[in-house]
């Protein structure tokens with residue numbers, strides 16, 4: 001089943017952070033429609049929950065060095 005995750009980060013300081021996060025999340029299995037909102041410091045992505053999880057995606061962003069403050073998941 002496809003779900004939508006929103007990760008709230010503390011802040012994005014420059015556009016290259018955005019690119020870095022976007023391409024890392026895009027490479028994860030089962031992920032589509034990745035969008036990083038710079039000003040809101042949010043990462044939005046659709047993912048197939050048989051292939052991935054919100055926790056795993058939050059972990060990818062954390063490992064890049066960004067603090068994930070909130071994780072929201074919605075059914076699509």
Ligand SMILES: [Cu+2]
Pocket residue numbers: 013014015016017018
């Ligand atoms: Cu940066």
